[in-house]
Amino acid sequence: FTDSTNMRLRLPLLCIILEVILIILFGALVEYNDDTHAKMWNANKSHSATRDDYENEFYYRYPSFQDVHVMIFVGFGFLMTFLQRYGFSSVGFNFLIAAFSLQWATLMQGFVHGMHHGKIHVGVTSMINADFCTGSVLISFGAVLGKTSPVQLLVMAIFEVTLFAVNEFILLSMLGANDAGGSMTIHTFGAYFGLMVTRVLYRPNLDKSKHRNSSVYHSDLFAMIGTIYLWMFWPSFNSAITNYGDPQHRTALNTYYSLAACTLATFAFSALVNPEGKLDMVHIQNAALAGGVAVGTAGEMMLTPFGSMIVGFLAGTISVLGYKYLTPVLESKLKIQDTCGIHNLHGMPGVLGAVVGAVTSALASPGVYGHGLQRVFADAETGKWNPQSRGGFQAISLAVTLGMALFGGLVTGFILKLPIYGAPPDTHCFEDGLYWEVPGEEEGHELNEVATPNEMEKLNS
Amino acid sequence: FTDSTNMRLRLPLLCIILEVILIILFGALVEYNDDTHAKMWNANKSHSATRDDYENEFYYRYPSFQDVHVMIFVGFGFLMTFLQRYGFSSVGFNFLIAAFSLQWATLMQGFVHGMHHGKIHVGVTSMINADFCTGSVLISFGAVLGKTSPVQLLVMAIFEVTLFAVNEFILLSMLGANDAGGSMTIHTFGAYFGLMVTRVLYRPNLDKSKHRNSSVYHSDLFAMIGTIYLWMFWPSFNSAITNYGDPQHRTALNTYYSLAACTLATFAFSALVNPEGKLDMVHIQNAALAGGVAVGTAGEMMLTPFGSMIVGFLAGTISVLGYKYLTPVLESKLKIQDTCGIHNLHGMPGVLGAVVGAVTSALASPGVYGHGLQRVFADAETGKWNPQSRGGFQAISLAVTLGMALFGGLVTGFILKLPIYGAPPDTHCFEDGLYWEVPGEEEGHELNEVATPNEMEKLNS
């Protein structure tokens, strides 16, 4: 690393150029959809105006959108503040790349599968989808946390969002896959993309910064803000874009039970793998969320609370064991330095979720779903539907996702390796001071001075 | 305390056994209700499919559920982080026992008052009710905070949830009581149950840990996160399971005004009882919430904003005075060591709420409620309804709740006293280090090193 980490020109130029391109493309291509357009909303309606307004999709999607939005900005942002001196970057870069990615995702997802007469139509559903795509980028961010400059992160987002949209198109439109909560499209994709990037960016001398690659007491509490918000709102995440009615309701319910069971498994195995039986904040902060990841595909299906809890329990278990036993091996043997352990939170549970989704699809039947079958499996409408074949396509979707993620991460990793982005040197990873004005320590005994009886007496006289 | 506090086997075994039992019982007994079941949702409808989906209870309950969910996991969890070295346990054990309790509550509430042809039906309303029951356990947790192991807390939750469901059944189904926001079922029950448990677990030598039984500057700020979230979402809590329409709307409105008035009373009396007129964070964090507790029963009635503000003002006042004058007496005279002062936040305001509910019920009349009377007082449908009798049953409900809570807390306390749960010794209460891997302090002048001009120059060269 011989280049400077000074961001004075690189970061502003990149941000301004990207935003100008975004604005031009939005001006040329993006339009309000029928539910947000003053003219179209009224034009297409036959009922009375009052009734119509209540039917706007806003009222059925927007609360879910806001929950997802909180997960993206507070959940992911604060989850990564566990590092002792990387809180500004965790929340701040999360904020930056999410704000960029949601705009870029609106365009990419629109290009690939949302064009209407040459225009991209936007509304609350596109907002949710853009936030979903952003989530994938933030998962990858977790793998390279502390070892990348904001310029690198923006460049990574450009490529990852694009490939996400392509993969999503292949899965949802070409393979007809179900993946409402994104076990495959979001979690598996984001995780293996990020793991490949961090593999390519391997730093043999990262131990020079290892004293900073850990938490302090209050940074762990900040991280718990992220954990708890992700945990609470995951039912909204998985259900945000399912069909209205029973599928949305059922998805939220399944996710709720999966997470509850996952939490008990997490506490159990965290204590079990520790010689003194002590709980590890890393496990609680992360593994307790694996239950949400693992029902991201099957959550909208008739998985039942029983099935959801089994899946959640398994997800928590493999996640804790992954943190304990697999992460060190990945680093020492495969040279994958995974700062947040995304392989344990998003990678393995994402694959588990894909498998559970394939199996649950293969077991679907009109006897269980009744007329609701077509509302979960869109191609069941044709009458020629075959659940085993559906399960097979779900499995193919997982394979495609893994391939796209690993290939995309490989290419992107090599692009990010160019010595032009101001990446931190090995000695100064996990350090806010490189990219932020960091305040000094608080004045020593300021408060005690105020509290001395003499001084207070003077103030009160 | 001669036994070890090592949790390596006890906590994992208990968590795994409990979760396996839960999964088996869910498999045997729990079914989707009509609004979450793919087959049943469609089977029972006569209108067009599109219209039906909008009528799913999900859209009218789920936003309230999420607000309640935030109160349970962020509100209660962070409220208890005020202790200087018990933040991991406050948020973490809150997380664990809440995740367990909501599953167990689904079963217990289902057994006692929700069976349909031998099956427990679940959906968003059961999720809210399970969270409510969980809230009661977390209130009791506040009394024993810092003095109990996670194993003890789980055992307490097993008994408390069970008894909660029985008490709730007696009140709502047998006595026909109104208690939508749970002044009685949640707050009074949880408070007196917890106070009795902590009485039985009295530690004469707790002062050996008193240097840790206090806050530091940033721990008080973390606690304010909990306070503010509880305060903001309390209108959703009280209104979450009322009837649709005006009752839900009115409950939220009444709670909003009660809390606002309560906050002014809290600041007033906090300054008044301090010799130097200084505000006390303990009061602000807790007493400002008493207004929500105190309209938990009457909130859905025609209490009026005027009435709500009077109740809120009284609740804030008695809560601050309780913290200042009653809590020390409870400890010294009655040997009740109430870490969070739940008697002041949930106990007395809960009783006040029950009394206000009884009086407001007794004053209800068709002249005030019109056709809405039956929507608040279900038994007014019979035509033989007598408001005074209704008020009487409300008062009886309070007495039953107090009896159940005190008796249940007594029994549970003795069970928790068995020396097998790894409770902390008197010298190590309020200490995360017993049950958690706690990170060391941050490296001293790391940042300053980075900031030295010489080093920066090298980096930038």
Add this chain to the structure above:
Amino acid sequence: FTDSTNMRLRLPLLCIILEVILIILFGALVEYNDDTHAKMWNANKSHSATRDDYENEFYYRYPSFQDVHVMIFVGFGFLMTFLQRYGFSSVGFNFLIAAFSLQWATLMQGFVHGMHHGKIHVGVTSMINADFCTGSVLISFGAVLGKTSPVQLLVMAIFEVTLFAVNEFILLSMLGANDAGGSMTIHTFGAYFGLMVTRVLYRPNLDKSKHRNSSVYHSDLFAMIGTIYLWMFWPSFNSAITNYGDPQHRTALNTYYSLAACTLATFAFSALVNPEGKLDMVHIQNAALAGGVAVGTAGEMMLTPFGSMIVGFLAGTISVLGYKYLTPVLESKLKIQDTCGIHNLHGMPGVLGAVVGAVTSALASPGVYGHGLQRVFADAETGKWNPQSRGGFQAISLAVTLGMALFGGLVTGFILKLPIYGAPPDTHCFEDGLYWEVPGEEEGHELNEVATPNEMEKLNS
């Protein structure tokens, strides 16, 4: 400052007197509106009861209300915790004056433009409006943060809320202005009111407290909680009281894009204006929000995502430049000590928003809006509507707001200058210890003691 800062009598007396007055006025004047009243809700309906309940405005406004509520109490409260030793006051006084202001605003807004047969009708819309008015007071609080006692803040709120209601009446009812998100009524008004107050309260010797007028590491992270919540929920803020249907949906969408573009501008210019290219937390915490302010008027119009992003980008840019270059000049030349830089976050972006609103109004046409025109511009119903004239009235509304704010702030400032409110001395500004019981520092190596192998062995034996 020769008077005492002791709040023992002043704060309690003021709080109790104000709350008693509020309760009396509420008792005399406030009634449930038709959607919250048990009798009226049913009385006016002709359809079946079940259908009606779903139409209650509660279901279409309450989720937005809760988002706004979070912005007021968590957003504003935590945004101001950036100061190293003023976190208790930031969150606590924010809590106090907001709880007072929302009650007082209900009355003032009701008096001025919400009377029905001599009564003020309340429901979820009045709750949102009261929270909006409260937001204005909290903006002004940002200018005087650290330099005022809670008694001064309450007195300021009394006057500001009153004048807010008058200004709002002039704009919305007399001038027929559009300002759903309050670029003028909330942000411009609150900012220039607060700037004038702080001008009058100018402290030439404030540098005696300058060592406390800065952040520490964790206080900046607490502030980011406020920032992120404001950022996420701003789409709900701007859309909370628009007409149902497409206007509400469109407003949320426009705000979302404006904020995303603003965030990229903020990061770009924050790095650009720093000699070492380092990002400044002050900019990220504040300027990234300017995009929400700047579409507060035009957000409900057909601004398009393209237009919203341009506005957001401009807002972020002028806000960062304001923090860097204008704030120091305001202080040195105009003697305006603006603690939080509200001129940069609310003042200039508010004026920008008003101008954008005027221009967008002037460009409105039936060709673009179709039948939706009247749903955005209420007076377009008359058929005699002239967009240029509408744009003109919007511009006049800005001028009126500036005049009202500056005049009101001047008068209020002189009232607050009376030496009877216990304002802090110049040497003790930005200091919680004056008004709060502040805990001591944490015990040094408590944790390490616990962790020593010997001690753990004893515990475990």
